[in-house]
Amino acid sequence: MNDLSQASANRAVILIVDDEISNVEIIYAALGDDYEISFATSGEEALEVARLTQPDLVLLDVVMPGMQGFEVCQRLKEDPLLADIPVIFTTGLGNVEDEVRGLSLGAIDYVTKPIQPMILRNRVRNHIELKQLRDRLALMAVTDALTGLHNRRKLDGLLSSAVNTPAAEGSWLSIIMIDVDFFKQFNDTYGHETGDRCLHMVASALSRAMRQASGYTARYGGEEFACVLPGSDLERAMEIAGDIRRHVGQLAIPHEGSQVQPYVTISMGVAAALIRAGMQPGLWIRAADQQLYLAKAAGRDQIKGEVFTSDSAF
Template structure:
C-alpha cells in the first residue's frame, strides 16, 4: 500500500531523472513512468551532473554501462556534492551477477533493476523509494525549516555548512556568504505590531528564496530579522551580483515603513568569501560578513558592503537610494 501524499507533496509532484546513453532505453523508462511522476532525461553522466547543478530530482534512474563516465563514476561524483548526496539513485543494469550487485550497493545506490526492465517491478520500486523520499523531506522540514519564515534554521546551518566547506576545499572553489538584516525592524514592530512584523519577515524570506536561482544556494534565518544566504562555487563578483539583485527585489516589494528613511522595508547586507587559496576558517568568514553588515548599517542602510571587486568589474547601482559599496 502506498501513501500518495505526505505533507503538501504527492507522488505526482515528484520528478525522476533518467540517465541513459541509449535513446530507446530512455523512451521506454519515460513511457513506463510518465503517468506516475514527471520524467526528465539526459544521455550521459556529465549531463546528469550538470542537470543536478540547476535542478534537484527526487530520484535518479542511472544506467550503469555508459561511455566516458559510467553510472558508478557519476554516482560517486554526485555523492560528493552536499546538494545531491541524499538523492536516491536506482541503477539500471544488464548484469545480475553477485559481483555486479555488490558493486552497485558499494557505489551508493538505494536499489537496482535488471534489463530488460519489468514494468510492474520498476513502477513499484520507484513508488516505494519516492514515498520514502517524501517522508524524509517532510521530516527534514520539521527539523530544519523555520516555521515563521520558511527559511532554513540554525540546525540546518550547523549540519550543512561544514559539509559545504569540505566540498569547497576538495574542489578548490570559492564559497560566498551574505548576511542580510531588515533595516529598522524594531521600529516596524513598534509602529505596525508584531503580526505585521511576522508577515513582513515571511514576505522578505519568501522573496529572497524565490529569487535564488540555483538549488545549491540556501537561505537560513540566523536571528530575529537576520538571514544568511550561502552561495557555493561563487566568486566575489558573482556574489555581489546576487546580493545586489536580492536587495533590489526586496526594495521593490514596497512594504510600507514610515519609520524608515526610505519609506519602505529595505535590507542591509555584508558579504565575505572563502577562496581556495586562503586559510580562513568558516567562522572567521562569518565574522567578516557580520562586520561588513555592521558597516552597511552604520553607513546609511539599504546597501551592501563587500570585499573589493576586481578593477574590471564594478558593482551596479540599481537605484539612487540603493547603493553598493566596497569595504
C-alpha cells in the same frame, strides 16, 4: 506554461542504462507514460547523462561492455552530486552473491530479467515516492519555516562552498548582513503574530530585490537576514544593499515604536574581499557584522560597507 508542459516539468526523471536497445524499449514502454525517460547504452555515457539530467532514479544493467554496472554504481555513489540518486539494478544474473554485491554498493533494489512491467512499475513508483519524501525532508532541514528563505545552516554551507571552491580563489565575495530596526519595539507594539507577518514581508522584499543579483538569501536568526554574493565586489554589493533598502521601504509597514521612521526600516553591513587560500568563511560574517554595528551606531536605517583582507583584525 500550459497544463501539459507543466505536468511534464513536474514528472520524475528516470535514467535507463542498458547496452541492449530492446531492453531500453521494454522499460520505456512500461514507464514512459508516467515519467520522463533518458537513457544511456554504456557505463561512461551513463555517468555523463546522470550529471547532465540529475535523474530521480537510475535503472542500471549489471553486465555491459566496458564499464560494468557495479562500477557505474560505485562511481555514482562517490560523486557528491549524484550520491543520493537511488539505483535499481536490472539484470539477468540471478545468484545471491551478485545481489548482495549490488546492494552493498548502495543500490536500493534488484530486478531480474526478463522484466515484468507491472512489478517494475510498482517498485519504481515506491522508490520515487520515497526519494521525493527524502527530498522534501532535506529541503525542510535547510529552509526557514516562517520566511521560506534558506536557514542559517544552509547559509553556512553555501558560504563555505563559495570560499573553499578552488576555482573561486582570486574572485570577489561579498556578504550583506541585515537587521530590522527596533524590531523588539515592533513586537511590543503590534504583537508577535504581526511581527511574524512583518518578517515574512521583509523576506519577500529581500527576495524581490535579489532577483537580478547572483547570490543567496537567508534568515540568519530572529530579525536578522543575510545575503551571500559570489562574484560581487563592494561597489556591486552596496548597490544590491540599496535595492534591498528601497524594496523594504516601499512596503511602508507602520512602526510607531521606531525611533528613525514611522515605518519599518533596516540597517545593513556589507563586507567584501578577494578570496585567498586559507581564508575562513567566518571572516566575512565578522566583517559584515562589524559594519552592521556601525550602521546601527550611526542612527540605523543606514548601509555601511568595507573591503577587508585576510590580515584584517576584527
